[in-house]
Amino acid sequence: MKPGQGKRVAFYAPMKSPHHPVPSGDREMARNLIAVIGAGGADVDLVSEQKIYDKHGDGDVQQDLRAQAQGEAARLIRDMPHADLWVTYHNYYKAPDLIGPIVARARAIPYVQIESTRASSRLTGAWADFAQSAHDACDAADVIFYLTANDLITLKRERYGQQTLVHLPPFLPAATLPRPSSLKGPMLTAGMMRAGDKLASYRIIAETLSHLSGDWQLDIAGDGPARAEVETLMAPFGPRVTFLGQLDRTQLARAYGQASLFFWPGVNEAFGMVYLEAQSHGLPVVAQNRPGLRDVLAVGQYPAPELGPQALAAQISQLLGNPDLRAKQGADAQAFIAATHLAPAATQRFWRAVTPLLEIST
Template identity: 80%
Template sequence: MTQGQGKRVAFYAPMKSPHHPVPSGDREMARNLINVIGANGAQVDLVSELRIYDKHGDSDVQQDLRSQAEAEATRLIRDMPPADLWVTYHNYYKAPDLIGPTVARARDIPYVQIESTRATSRLTGPWASFAQSAHYACDAADAVFYLTEYDLETLKRDRYGDQQLVHLPPFLPTDTLPPASTLNGPMLATGMMREGDKLASYSLIAQTLAHLSGDWQLHIAGDGPARSQVETLMAPYGDRVTLLGQLDRADLAQAYAQASLFFWPGVNEAFGMVYLEAQSHGLPVVAQDRPGLRDVLAPGSYPTPEAGPQAMADQISQLLGDRDLSVKRGAEARTFIAATHLAPAATQRFWSAVPPLLEKPQ
């Protein structure tokens, strides 16, 4: 029997249900996890859509959510169908799992988390109570699947007992690679246009372009409330920079399929699915050597943030001036994605780690 076949998994995402009407990376990841966990024949049940999320650190909101969670846990203990395993996605200080540990303990089933963070700095301040609950929930987990080495640091520091920490690399929700890019088109950047880290990446892009010579072109896919700032940043480059706006999946895939390289500095990115998408199309990537990015970029040389825009411009010039190098880097990127960052690899990682938990007396 295939690992996972015939098992029943209770799934919960406290921050945002996979059925939530507003698109987001969290919603997409929850949907993808349900698919990869169920790919080997397991039945994955979304057992609750109660949203436990406090954006502003409001004690009244937190207390109300605790009351709702207590009632929901009581309901699930009574009414939830039989399950072999409970999985919670994204437990952290703004969205602690206030339900899973209670139900899993009452039902006597293993409890695991995926992409959890421990933030001791939040144990004081407006989220202190929720941060403590997130820690308690993390302590209750028999295993925690982490996506990046950066997350592993605090998970190891605060690991509870013999808790397993299992690497689950970020993955694309597909079994196969898309066609390789022709590498004949413009450079491509893509990112939400909003204040903060995203705008900081756009600012670095603009500074880097000032160091380029020759006949280059850049297309930018994305939109958002900071679009006017991005337009101002790119204005000095005239028609060399084209803002494509927000693209749907098909149009973005077409942009990848023609781009010469993918350029996104990655300021404080947790990891960035766009890097996986770009590399799956065989695009060489120009980005900075940052903690979250190291888990999703093919092995290679990436400039440090301290090296500044000039170092990224040097890499771009090298790639645009040497097609053989671009083809080689792109092929390496596709090999890297195929080996560790597609859905089948995620399914295999998950179901290789879970069976021992199912055999242990709870």
């Protein structure tokens, strides 16, 4: 019998619904979580698509969102079908869970969070009230699943009572690895094109390319509001850089399956699903040594950000000039993903942690 057989799980993602039309890592992760929780035998219901997200630290926006959350919580307490467990994905200072703790308490069911962060530095300033609400929601959780060692630092320091903290390594929604890449095609980059950290990564890529010599090619998968800026950054390299646009899962898998390596610096990435996807296809990864990324990259040499684009260019040149090295690093990457970053392992970790809560509450 599967560990979650016959159970009903209420699922909620305050920042972005799994049904949102715009692709993103958050949407993909939420969808994957629903799948792995359901693989334990449970029925997983997305009980609310109420968005609680303040991007700019606006007090009026936060007040309005609180009012909407109160109404949604009242509706769920009244109308939500029976659930054995509430799971919230990604509670943090810009998108606190203002609904889950209230409903779970009223329904007398365990409350669990996945990928939550505590940001004490935000308890003053424009997001102070929302940051406090995110802390309060963390305090209400019986179990918090953390994805990276970086998140664990504050979760452990500010753990509430007997709260359990459980490592849930980021994972792919698959039970097996895809066929390894041929490693004979262009380099591949995949990332949303938007202002901020993503555009910062594209700037580093452009700077790195300017230090490369020889016959290299780069394919870029992705689109977004900053596409014009990215195209301007890549214009000096002419036909060596090809824009593939936004790819669906099948098209992106095809791109991984022929790329020589995967290149994404990873500026302020929480972890980055693209790294898991690329490595599952046996691609060596060129990235900077940053928090979060360390949890999802196979053991290897990743240059520190302060070493700049020259260090990334040196790593790329070494890989492009040595097919045997590419093959070895690619094989190591696949073995790394197979060991801890596939869906069955995530399902087991989740239900192993929450089953005691269900036994107590029944």
